[in-house]
Amino acid sequence: MGIQHSSSREKDFVEVLGLREEIEKIQSTIADFETGKKLNIAIVAEPLKGKTTLSDKIERINLNRAAKITFSKIVQNKNEIFLPDDTKKIVILDNCHFLYMRKPGGFDIFYEFLDMISFQNRIFITTWNIYSWKFLNEAFGLGKYFPVQIFLPAFEKENLRLFILNRYEKDEIKFAKDEESEEETFFYIMKYPLELALLGKKIFILVPKINISYLKNRLLKKQKIEAAEDQVFEKLYLESKGNPGIALRIWELGLDYPVMKPKNIGQFSYEVDLEYEEAFTLSLILSYQGLTKSEITEIMGSMSSVDKILYQLLSQELILKDENDSYRVRPEALSSVTTYMEKLRLVW
Amino acid sequence: MVDGNTSREQLLEIFKSVDTQTLITMALIFLIAYVLGRVITIILLKLSEKLSHTGRIKVEVVIPIIKFVIYLIAFYFIFREIFKIFGPEIFLLAGLLGAAIGFGLKDLFSDIVGGLVITFEKPYQIGDKISIGNYFGEVTDIGLRATKLFTPDANVVTSPNSLIFKETVASANYGVSEMMVVIDLYIAGESHVETAMRILWEAVVSSKYVYISRERPVILLHKALPFYTRLRAKAYVNDLRDQFKFESDVHTKAWIEFQKKGIRAPQLHILNIPLIEEKYESDATTWRNMG
Numbered sequence: 001m002g003i004q005h006s007s008s009r010e011k012d013f014v015e016v017l018g019l020r021e022e023i024e025k026i027q028s029t030i031a032d033f034e035t036g037k038k039l040n041i042a043i044v045a046e047p048l049k050g051k052t053t054l055s056d057k058i059e060r061i062n063l064n065r066a067a068k069i070t071f072s073k074i075v076q077n078k079n080e081i082f083l084p085d086d087t088k089k090i091v092i093l094d095n096c097h098f099l100y101m102r103k104p105g106g107f108d109i110f111y112e113f114l115d116m117i118s119f120q121n122r123i124f125i126t127t128w129n130i131y132s133w134k135f136l137n138e139a140f141g142l143g144k145y146f147p148v149q150i151f152l153p154a155f156e157k158e159n160l161r162l163f164i165l166n167r168y169e170k171d172e173i174k175f176a177k178d179e180e181s182e183e184e185t186f187f188y189i190m191k192y193p194l195e196l197a198l199l200g201k202k203i204f205i206l207v208p209k210i211n212i213s214y215l216k217n218r219l220l221k222k223q224k225i226e227a228a229e230d231q232v233f234e235k236l237y238l239e240s241k242g243n244p245g246i247a248l249r250i251w252e253l254g255l256d257y258p259v260m261k262p263k264n265i266g267q268f269s270y271e272v273d274l275e276y277e278e279a280f281t282l283s284l285i286l287s288y289q290g291l292t293k294s295e296i297t298e299i300m301g302s303m304s305s306v307d308k309i310l311y312q313l314l315s316q317e318l319i320l321k322d323e324n325d326s327y328r329v330r331p332e333a334l335s336s337v338t339t340y341m342e343k344l345r346l347v348w
Numbered sequence: 349m350v351d352g353n354t355s356r357e358q359l360l361e362i363f364k365s366v367d368t369q370t371l372i373t374m375a376l377i378f379l380i381a382y383v384l385g386r387v388i389t390i391i392l393l394k395l396s397e398k399l400s401h402t403g404r405i406k407v408e409v410v411i412p413i414i415k416f417v418i419y420l421i422a423f424y425f426i427f428r429e430i431f432k433i434f435g436p437e438i439f440l441l442a443g444l445l446g447a448a449i450g451f452g453l454k455d456l457f458s459d460i461v462g463g464l465v466i467t468f469e470k471p472y473q474i475g476d477k478i479s480i481g482n483y484f485g486e487v488t489d490i491g492l493r494a495t496k497l498f499t500p501d502a503n504v505v506t507s508p509n510s511l512i513f514k515e516t517v518a519s520a521n522y523g524v525s526e527m528m529v530v531i532d533l534y535i536a537g538e539s540h541v542e543t544a545m546r547i548l549w550e551a552v553v554s555s556k557y558v559y560i561s562r563e564r565p566v567i568l569l570h571k572a573l574p575f576y577t578r579l580r581a582k583a584y585v586n587d588l589r590d591q592f593k594f595e596s597d598v599h600t601k602a603w604i605e606f607q608k609k610g611i612r613a614p615q616l617h618i619l620n621i622p623l624i625e626e627k628y629e630s631d632a633t634t635w636r637n638m639g
Contacts, residue, residue: 103550103554103601104550104554105550105605106550106554138560139553197400198400198403276590299554301604343400344586345400346586
C-alpha cells in the first residue's frame with residue numbers, strides 16, 4: 001500500500017520524503033551489481049510509511065532496466081513470482097509479505113522466492129511489512145538473503161507539512177485558530193501521546209509548550225509565521241509519529257475544507273480488549289497490512305470462528321474493510337493496535 | 349540468683365497482669381498485617397494481569413517481599429508490646445518459646461524460615477511454573493507459611509514452605525513469561541522424514557502461541573527407532589499459561605498437514621508389546637518441559 005499523491009503538482013516528491021540517503025544507498029548497490037557484486041535489497045517499514053512510494057521512485061529512476069511486480073494478496077501460485085528470462089536485471093518486488101501464509105504448508109512460495117533471489121543473476125529490490133519481516137527473520141533467517149536492509153525512518157515535521165500541503169494549491173488551505181484561543185499566548189498546553197507497551201495502551205499527558213511562532217512574530221519582527229498552521233502540524237506529527245499515511249488519514253478526518261484548525265486534529269486512543277484468538281487475528285492483519293476473510297480463515301483453520309472474530313474487531317473500530325474486501329487496521333488506530341500487540345508479544 | 353519455683357511464680361504473676369486491652373492490641377496488629385498483606389496481594393495481582401507478560405512477572409516478584417516486610421513490621425510492634433509486659437523476664441519467656449518451637453511449633457517455624465528463604469533467595473517466584481514434590485503448577489501465592497500452586501487440572505495445591513529444604517524445586521521459566529515446551533510427534537518408520545520435519549517446523553513457527561527470538565530459537569530433533577520415527581520440537585511458548593494449548597495447536601496443525609502429504613502414524617499393534625522404554629522417555633520429557 002503506497003502513499004497516493006497528485007503527480008501533476010509534485011516537484012521531486014522523494015526530496016520531500018527526505019529519503020535521499022536511502023535512494024543513494026539503493027542506487028550504489030545497483031551500481032555494484034553492474035560491476036559484478038550482487039547484493040539483494042530489502043526495504044522494511046511499518047504500514048503506511050511509504051515503502052511503495054520509494055519503490056515507485058526507484059523504478060522511475062531505473063526506468064529502462066527495472067521491472068516491478070506488486071503483490072496485493074497472498075500469493076498462492078508460484079507462477080505469480082515466476083520471472084521470464086527476458087525480464088530486466090533489476091527486479092522490484094513490492095509487498096513481499098504476501099509471499100507466505102502463516103500455516104503449515106503455507107511457505108512453499110516463500111521457499112521458491114528465496115531460491116529465486118539466491119540463484120538468479122538479477123538484483124532484487126523488495127519491500128516488506130516490518131512485522132512480517134521480523135517474524136520471517138526469526139523463523140527463517142530472512143535477513144541473510146538481504147545484505148542491504150533499509151528501514152524507513154519517520155518523517156520530520158517539516159517534511160510532513162510539505163507532504164500534506166503538496167496536495168493543494170498555494171494558500172488553498174486556510175489555517176484558523178481554535179475559537180477558545182483567539183488571543184495568542186506565550187505558551188499553550190498540548191496533549192502529548194505516549195505509547196506504553198507495558199500497559200498495551202496509548203495515553204496522553206498534558207505538556208506546556210512555548211509558542212515559538214508567537215515569540216518569533218513578537219520579538220524578532222520576522223516574517224509572520226502562522227501559529228495555527230504550526231500547531232496543526234505539531235499535533236499531526238506527534239499523533240502520527242512521523243508516519244505519512246497515518247498523518248494523511250488524520251488530516252483528512254479533521255479537514256473542514258478549506259479550513260483546518262488545531263483542535264480538528266484528532267487524538268486517537270483505543271481501549272483494546274481482545275480474546276487471544278482475536279488479538280492473533282489482528283496481529284495477522286497488521287503483519288500483512290490487508291487480508292481477506294478467506295485468507296484469514298485459511299490461516300486460522302476451520303476450528304476458529306472468523307466471522308465472530310472479525311465482528312469483534314470491526315465493532316471495536318480497530319479494522320476496516322476496504323474496496324477490495326480486505327480487512328486492514330484503521331490508520332488512526334494503528335499506534336494503539338501496535339502497542340497492544342507489543343504488550344502481548346504477538347508482534348515484536 | 350532466682351530458683352525455678354520463683355521464676356515460674358514470677359511468670360505466672362506477669363501473665364495474670366496482662367490486660368485484655370493489650371491482647372486485643374496484639375491481635376489487631378496481626379489482623380491488620382494479614383488484611384493489608386491480602387489487599388496488597390490482590391491489588392498487585394489484578395494490576396499485573398493488565399500488564400505485558402514481562403511486566404506481570406516483574407510485579408508478581410515483589411508481592412512476597414512486600415508481604416514479609418508487612419509481617420516484619422507487625423512482629424516488631426507485637427514484640428514491643430510483649431517487652432513492655434515482661435521487661436527483662438522476656439529471656440525466661442524466650443526459653444519457654446524455644447521449648448515450644450522444639451516440640452509443637454517446629455514445623456510452623458521451619459515453614460516461616462522457608463518462606464523467608466523463598467522470598468530472598470528466590471528458588472521460584474509468583475508466576476513461575478514449578479515442580480515441587482509430586483506437584484507441578486503455576487505459583488499463585490507465596491505466603492508466610494505456604495506456597496499455593498495452580499495445577500494444570502485446575503487444582504489449588506498448598507505446599508508448606510519448608511518443603512524447599514527437603515525437595516528439589518524445578519522452575520520451568522524462572523522469572524520470565526516464556527517457557528520451553530518439548531513436543532513429540534511419532535510417525536511411521538517409512539515416512540518421508542524431511543517432509544515431516546519441514547511440516548513440524550512450519551507448525552511450530554506459525555503457531556499463535558510460539559515465542560521466537562535469537563535467544564529462544566526453535567530446535568527440531570529426529571530419532572529413528574525400529575518401527576517408528578520420533579520428531580521432537582523444542583520451542584518456547586509465549587505465555588507459560590498456554591503451554592498445553594501450544595502443544596495441542598502444533599499437534600493439530602502438523603497432523604492435518606501430515607495427512608495431506610501421506611505421512612502416517614506408526615502402526616504399533618504389530619509389535620504387540622508395551623513400549624516400556626518410551627514410557628520412561630516420555631516421563632523424562634515431562635521433566636525437560638520444566639527445566
